[in-house]
Amino acid sequence: MAAIPSIACIGVIGKNNNPLHISIFPSDPTNLPIRTSVQFSLVLSSTLDIFEARSKVNLTSGGGLSGDYGLLHAIDERLAAYGFETNTGVKFVVVVDMRGRGIGEIGKGMGSSGLGLREGEMKVVFRALQASYIKLLQNPFYDPDEHSPPMGRGGKKITCKRFAEDLRRIGESWRPGAGTT
């Protein structure tokens, strides 16, 4: 039953707090997502409050330029949400399943899962996400205003295939301690 953390869900949330993209990944024992997509949506939407609260704090304290919000929310003992916000207000939320990926044997790698994730380990993911998003923005057919209208609410979802592929790759390939994604 040894397992290491894996990404259960990646959410990209636009400036208007509208979901731009949600990728859900299967978790180990059953190889199915451990929550339904609706539940993941709710989880992602709940994290927005924490973003808001923290950004308020950041405003007053003047810190938090990096955009990395770290652990947002421990949902239960398995799931934890990590957040990152870009300068343009696009938020990346990664829900990590602490026992999401089974590994063949227990023993050596065991302690690591108990310790949870180190600070830097999520940074890799966020950097990769940001890179993907920047790639998306460079796509001339992608109009950010369409997805998060400057005035008003809501917005379209990202339908870019490459972006979805990128996110899938990031989500599937990430494992704690791995250098790059």
Added chain:
Amino acid sequence: MEQPSSSSKVTVEYFDPHGVYQLLSPGLLPRLPLHNLHWESHAGPLRSIDSLHIDLVPGTQPGQALRPVSSAGAATSSNLTLSKVKSEDSTASGGDGFHTQTLGQVSGEKPESRTDAPAKPAVRERRHQIPGLRQTPYLKIFFLRCDDNETYKAQARREVREWIKEHTPPTQSSTKQNTQENHDAYEWMIIHVVVPNTAAATQPRSSGKINEGSSGNAAEKTAARWRGGGSSTILEKLRADFNGSSRSATDRVSQIRIGINDVPYDMLPRVVPAIPGSYTETPQENENAWIDFIAKLKFLILASFDLRVGQYEEDIREKDTQRSLPGWNFCTFFVLKEGLARGFESVGLVEDALVGYDELAVGLDAIVREQTTAESGPQPGGSFLPYTQDLMEQAKKTKTAILSDIGEDDADIDAEEPIDLQSNNQDHTSQDIDEIPVDATKKHYRELILSNNISIFDFRCYIFARQLSLLLRLANAWSSQEELLAKLKEQRESSLQGVAARFPKVRQSAEENLVVLAEICSRALDFVASIARILRDDIWSSQLEKGGAKEKGEESDSVTHDPIMGKVVDNMASSFTFAVAQQILAQTATKVLPIPPSTLAPPGSNIGLDGQEPKASIPEPKTMMHPARTTSLAVRSTSRESSAAGGRSSSVPETSTISSFNKPGLEKLAGHRAELYLLSRNVMEQIGKERGWGTGWEEVSDLKERESDMEEVDLTVSNGKIATKSPSPRTIFTLEGIKNKLLRTALDNEEDFLRLFETLTDKALRHYTVAGYRQSVLSNMADLAILKYHQKDFAAAASYFVRMTPSYGEGGWSQVEISMLILYAKSLKELQRKEEYVRVVLKLLSKAARNEKERQLRKSAIKMCKPSCFEGEEMISVVSYLDELLHVTKELEHEITIPLRSFFGRLEVDGTAQYDSQQDSFSLQLHLRYLLSDDLTIDEARMRINASFGDTNREIWLKSSGPTTFKKGRASMMVKTDVIVPGIYTVGHVSLHVHNLTLDYEHGTTNLGVAHGDNFFKSPKILLYHRAEAFDLKLHASRYMHLDRNRSLELEISTGWNDVKNGELHIRAATAGMRIQTSEASVVAGSLEISRKLEAGVIRFGPLATKSSAKISMPFNLEHDSTSVSLKIEISYTTEKGTFFYATLPTMSILLPLGVNVQDVFKHNALFSKFTISSATSSPLRLLSSRLEGSEVFDSACGVNFTQPVVIFPRQPASMLYKITKKSDNALLPSLKISKPPKSSMSLVLHYVCLEEEIDLAISTSLNSSFQGTPLQPYSRLLIPTVVSELQSHLTPFDLEKIAVLSEVSTSYLANIKWKDRFLGLGRMPEDNSDVATIIAEGLQAWQHRTPPIPLTPISMSEESIAACRSIVIPVDVPRVTVVHTADLKFAKTSPVFSDTAVSASNQPIPVTLHIKWTRKWDIKNEQNTNRPADLEFFYEVSGPTDTWLIGGKRKGHFKIPNATPTTTSTQDQNLSFPVVLIPLREGHLPFPNVDIKPAPTARIARSSVVSEEDLQPKQTVACETDYRNAGETIRVISNAWKTTVSLDASGPQGGAMLLESEGRSASGEVLG
């Protein structure tokens, strides 16, 4: 360093051999805790300790402990009481000396720890090798009672000295002996307690030598001096003896006098030593003494603290540097550092302590990480136990319990029950501990650490427990205070009863620090997440260890796949997590947090949906504080109430109302607490799920549409794995391992489970509301709503849904919204709320449709992508809602209109209007993409097209013929209309109607709000036209124009293929100021019955056969001149196939293309009129015939008629000359008899052809013949006007002239026109689907190439063709001239020279006679008006240029023309002659002098006095014309000189030339004669 009311404590040991503590304590305790200590740390800023509690413990002294040393005065009873006090104190505070106020610390454990410590030295209380373990007193106080100087000398001095020897701090005795001693550094102090009624009491405080400043005053000093220096007080003696020699030494002696009232009677010495001049202390002095004492207390405590800290820090530094050395042990380091932290804590520097622990926690993490990454071999930082013993045992126990369960029955719940009870009974005590899982005192952690015998799990728990307690203390939390207050009370109760009343009320601690509480919660969240994993690892590794004794490889596999063990681990982890969360929640509870009232309605209170609850929020009841005690109770009560109430209150007060309670950290705390609630809820839910108890989410997930391909993927991915695995864990369910009582209770049965779930969610919800976490509130609402739905409490669910769904929808969380909407709709259905149901289902369907649309878009965009991972968004089935919806809407009373786009993905209008053959109707095809999976049958579809040309109000409605059924995907339908109004149209509105439901799309209005990328609607412009055979209506200006009469217009109606039964024309003028007299309409050509109605502008007509035409003419007039007029004509006509409608807005030019000027020349008998006919426009004209028709009075005559048309160019007008003569009187006379005056005006009749018309005709003919038989023929009625107007706009005046000259039109002008643009909107050919516009363009191009020049049709001059041409009749009036004179200058003598010109010599007078002949023939009015007396007087004047003519004779003269009767005037004209002499002054051809004849003005003036005004009036219009015969004639004047002799002799007196002789023509005069 702001410190809230602190609760830190330091131990002060006192040695009280005389039992005076009892006396002292009433004075001392109120002054405690110490306030405002300022410690200047050597590193870092000055820290101030706000208050410091002192734990006074009696010290024991080996050998002589408790031995009463009091001298005579002390009664034995006092000893007894003293000992009693002592024993009480020792039980209360334990012997360890150091006290933290950690939660639940059981003092009884401390001594045990001391004895257990393995490295404890046997001898005495020697310090441990690792310092910091023991907490020794910071200060030792010796309470000395010494009643007089003698006692002091004899006994007290020795006593004190001995005590000091025993307790001298190492730093005092020898400086460098052992720095390690500094760990226990302490200070000592002597308090001299002066009991009243003793000798000491009479002594003054000081004899004056040592002035303490504060206590000494002048009176004291003098008193001391007065008594002599030899005898010093006891205090002074003490100081001298024990304060050390050096000046800088600290003062360790203090004196306190006890007031006489403070001493119990039995302790009061009876004997008063008779010492004169007894000293009594003022209260002020007493107070000063206390201040002094307290100050010293503070100083000394800080001093020893400083020493200790310094020492610790040094040690830590040293250890830290050794980190890299092999054999370095983290545990050792930990203990050392913790010592420092505890030191800080003990003096109240909690934050410093916390920092220490935080550093340690990080250090532990680092070490653990290092160990995991390091390969085998010695592990850095010392080893930890691989597992925790009690966890292993617990796991083992649980496993056996489960196994036994399974052995009996397959996890039947009933079977479990007894075991549950049993286990409850078994470890009842341990259960209590389990409720507080994180507690530093639960285990002897420190010993375990010290002995390197601790697992990571325990280690972490310990660190967190310590952090928690520090934070709680920092936060001034309710729980930590409670504990401390209890302790203080205990201490106080131990003191004298009588004095207890004097204690000031203990401050009910001030504000709790919410920020720190929030910090606790957030740390706890982190901790919980990680500790659960550690717990799992711990248990698993313990299992591994067991199995590891055998072969490792296989065993490990079997161990890890042991489902029962997995269950055990799960349960234990869940329980632990849950318990921790509950513990933290209990500990961070604060009254300050305003939690809005529960949304679970209290019974009976009838709260409406508007939520009229009291606004002030009620602080959360403390019942939930300690879950072990009360939660289950609370759960039961609230949930039962809610279920009993049935209905529910709905609204959570908005966050804005909460904000008034704002306090720093409040929101944060609320948020974190909510997260904790959620965490525990999630844990519980997880277990419940295993048990098969749902909270409703399963139903939501059931809603997912399982697409076939996805199912396949699922199967392939989990090939067989699930099949083998899934049954086994499902069957095993057990409560074993769940230690937390609350959790266990909740999991006992489903009802409780759901209740707790609801309560926790509700609490989280309310906390989130306070925190202002909008999204989380919504998310929790979703949970609650689903739960309610699951519980079939539909009303409650609906009330949640109604608030929640819009927010998600607006935010773009469509998937969530749809799921919620489905449930919402189902709830409403259950509730039979139809209106809402319809609304919600519509919303739901439209959302589903939108999702479907997006999916389709994506599908088209992304061809290959694994469906399982992309977007993770399953489609949600909304099948069967539509039918229900339609069923319900049928019953509704009012219509519901929703946008079309909510069900349809795309609306496309086919640009090809499909015209029906043989009738004037057309239909358009609509393509829609229906998005829902249910079929939709609509009753009717309607579409409106709006004209985009001039008349913008024009709209045509098209309708579908019958019901249409839509299936998912593309669908087409036709809409038809019988109305054709040619022009360009755009689709403005499309609507579909089903029962009461209308789906509509309004183009233009919705377009504004939609982003530019919207591609819902697509419609080309639609160009409607009339086919060649269709009903037609043409407007012409009348070809025949009479300038005198009203102009009229002609309407030509041609039926085409329609067999018109009847029809109705509505004609309105579209030009301002135009009036059409429809009542005077008449059929000009064709057979048509017109029934005139009185209605203006309406003409009804009867049947008209196929392919026939009729012309209706009707006059009109204009108020203003304009070049063109337009009409609005609407015609509806009925055939067998129905009633059709046609409207048009024709425009015709009413500009006269030609202009006519007349020039009249009057002669005596005839009038010559020259008509100049010019073109009024730039276009040339062809004049076919011209005729001046005579009138009754006049005859006209012309020369020849022309045989060829005359071309009139704009700059080359044609002139026609007519001679008009008056008819003879004989012919005239009969008409005179009639009263009506004869018509005198003549009329000029011109037949002409405009060149433009010729061009039009030529082109039309050419085009018609060209398109005959081609597919383009139907379009000819559209094409020809376009081509013609295009050509006309391109022709310049020059081109027109050229055409007129050449008689052919060059079509090269049309070569470069983009015809396609002009025919957009025609759609496609039905046959080959090619674009009609393109075909037309190609056809026109081809035509143009075929016929570069088109010859104009030659115009024959036959009568018929002339008659067919345009004609204009211009009335011509002969101007009225009263008198026409004919003047003639005649030479008196006829010229001898036969020449047509007279010759005369210059300067010779020529006798001339002026003959004037006059006639009144042209005065037509006068002729009729015979009674007019008119003797008209004229004068003539012969004038000529003065350098030419010298006029002599009767140059001017008056003559009178009598008012002759017509007979006379007509028969004989009178001749007047006047002789005039003309002398030409120049030679050459000289024009005759001018003769002017004018009416004489003088005569009129003379008459005006007599004649009335009426007579005068026509007088002024006396017009006369003069026909001057000599005008233009010349006379040749020659010189009269015949011979001239000129002398050119220059000599002579005058010199120069000289005329000598000249001889004139003597006969010349005669010649001219």
